[in-house]
Amino acid sequence: MTETLYLAAELQSVGTPALWAITIGGVIALLALDFLVTRRPHEVSIREALGWSAFYIALPLAFGAWVWSRYGSKQGVEYLTGYLVEKSLSVDNLFVFMLLLAAFAVPPVLQQRVLLFGITGALVLRAVFIAIGAAALQTLDFAFLIFALILLVTAAKLLRDAVTGHEQEVDISKMRSVRLLRKVMPVVEEYRGTKMIVKEAGRWAFTPLALVVVAVFATDIVFAVDSVPAVYGITEDPYLVFATNAFALLGLRALYFVLHAALSRLVHLTYGLAIILAFIGVKLGLHWAHGIWEGVPEIPTLASLGVIVGVLVVVTLTSLRATRGLTKGEKEIVAGKR
Template identity: 45%
Template sequence: MDVSLTLWVLTIVGLCALIGADFFIGRKPHDVSIKEAGIWTVVWIVLAGLFGVGLLIWGGGQPAGEFFAGFITEKSLSVDNLFVFVLIMGKFAVPSQYQQRVLLVGVLIALVLRAIFIAAGAAIIASFSWVFYIFGAFLIWTAWKLIQEARADEPEEEYEENKLLKAAEKRFGVADRYHGTKLWIQQNGKKVMTPMLVVMLAIGTTDVLFALDSIPAIFGLTQDPYIVFTANAFALMGLRQLYFLIGGLLKKLVHLSYGLSVILGFIGVKLVLHALHENGVHVPEISIPFSLGVICAVLIVTTITSLIASKKQDAQEAQEAQEAAKGGADLPSGEPSQAKQLRTEDGPAKSERSKDDIEA
């Protein structure tokens, strides 16, 4: 798709206008309700849909299909980011009324860093077609790693600050508490960062790690930098509202890692086939409509199986809790559990025999 500089400028200006409207509407620190998060989530999805329709009208079916496939892929991969965002919010004890501001600025930092990644990726692909082999192999390896982590079923790890964040804290210092939405304050005659700025940087820089697999993934669906950038932008800008909307449901998506691993593995294979095709090897290439269908199907199946598994787990835990409560209710106050067990097994018969012995 041939994109002029004017269209690039108009797109960036339009996105900045949407981001500015989002910021000013929610500029006052407050607890985000489910209703508010739901409305804004729908708004960003509708805007992404309208943008895709615009591509369909002016660019044709190919760019529109690539955008929708890229947007859905990036959106599904960004949901995985939310698990880490929850850990970061807990690590820095961010007050609930400030979380929406933290996420907005953190996501903006992530978007800028991703734009740099996208520009670098586009330049590398334009110069070296063999990089598709590396991207494909990396995605397949990442898919396998996700499966291994999901099967390990390890307890949730605590968030650890990256080296860049530690260096910034050491260089500028950090205040001992939050000061509203201020990012810098004067403390002991020195300008230091507030925890608010630290957690924003944590959100933004941590997303770079996720970009290492999401950027190659979307380049596996389209090599058009314009589509790659806009798909990432729309996926990330709705992430803040999605955090508040499905925050309580994250733990119920128990099969999400499996679904994401299938998607990444599938795109990895697609990249390898594309690289072989570019090198003159006669192999079938995977079309965008087929890719879009596979991605949607995997996400639907993953969501359904996750909810079913979570429902069974909740029912089992409720049954165990009920049995434990029932067992505790049967135990008289102060009576040891061992004595209760003996009485339950042969208590009534033993009591009757003792009474007969006394009468005799």
């Protein structure tokens, strides 16, 4: 994976081969640390979740400060803006993870292991999409236009889902990944710790843990299709794209448990993300048109950062106001989940 990413990155990147190797090695080390933490299944306390969340927020911010000081304000602003976009999208992804964990009735002691598998799968998929995206931008003149259309379509879908509540529906029996696994081998009814395959009456069978992990992997593909074009709308540097994705994903395991209760209050987040993705789609479209005719204006990255921060602040405040004093069921109705 390192060689593939570097070949794409050397076309245009602040990342040297040594920096790519250090970054990927660091990501692998952090994933290994997370697997060690979850090696003994346990229910995550709020104190533990807050500690890890603080670490995974401080680390990317410190890295952003280093990028700013080492490469200048342009790369620094691009990194911070890209990280903010990816972190915002990852919080929205947590909604889906929360629904999957509930739909599969995952025991609390196994939830962080499922999340970690999902994060690992997402990192691998994003690495592949980043390499493909870098190659496309260098060889296809209209790649920016394609990315713009992907984001505009995604924004329209998010807006539709926010209005109809469609994205909140999780029917396990209709999931293709689950149906495919059931055709391969039978599935036992109860969880067996961290085991995904067990032997029952002389026959191998999947556990429910295998089903939920595969379901999470399937959603990772959808998330990668949306998030990679979004951050390429902020920076064309594959190294910064990879770094923002990696840092945004690594802290999701702990952030899930911190935000689990608060997620139900962010009822307008999907509207905000739809606006952000549509804005980045327009930004990419203008960038593509500028390459054809210089008279077409472009949106500066610093202005993009201001728009993204402004949208997130507004939807957070309106969400908190809309759900003030409401019960959990009432919050779901306001969010369009029922």
